[in-house]
Amino acid sequence: MTTHTIDRNDLKHYLDHFSGIMPTELVEIEVASLDLGDQVEAEWVPLSGISYDPRDDVVVIDLNDGALQHMVRQPQEFVVEEDNAGIHSFSIRDNDGRLHIVKLKEPRELPEPS
Secondary structure, three states: OEEEEOOHHHHHHHHHHHHHHOOOEEEEEEEEEOOOEEEEEEEEEEEEEEEEEOOOOEEEEEEOOOOEEEEEEOEEEEEEEEEOOEEEEEEEEEOOOOEEEEEEEEEEOOOOOO
16 A cells, blocks of 8 residues: 655645546545544545635535535645555545545546546
8 A cells, every 4th residue: 555645736636636537436534633532424425526625725525415525624734545456545634633534435546637
């Protein structure tokens, strides 16, 4: 398993590309921090999309056709975990040190942008 960090300047393009070509995926979202411990925010719900708004400095994760949203304000680090099968998870560290982990139920390959 390898990890790579997506530069903040490339985050919007990367997430727009991911959301534009990926089919609906089942995801689990976990938030880990010293003050909260580990909290499961969503358990195997359909991911409708994930985007980054640089103006508001927020990553928005749409779930279940927009019925639920998980927001990560002031993301400081965005790490992708993948192997030959594809992407397994995204880890997003926010300004408060909380780690938001988005796990894909099935790994997916992300084709190169055209």
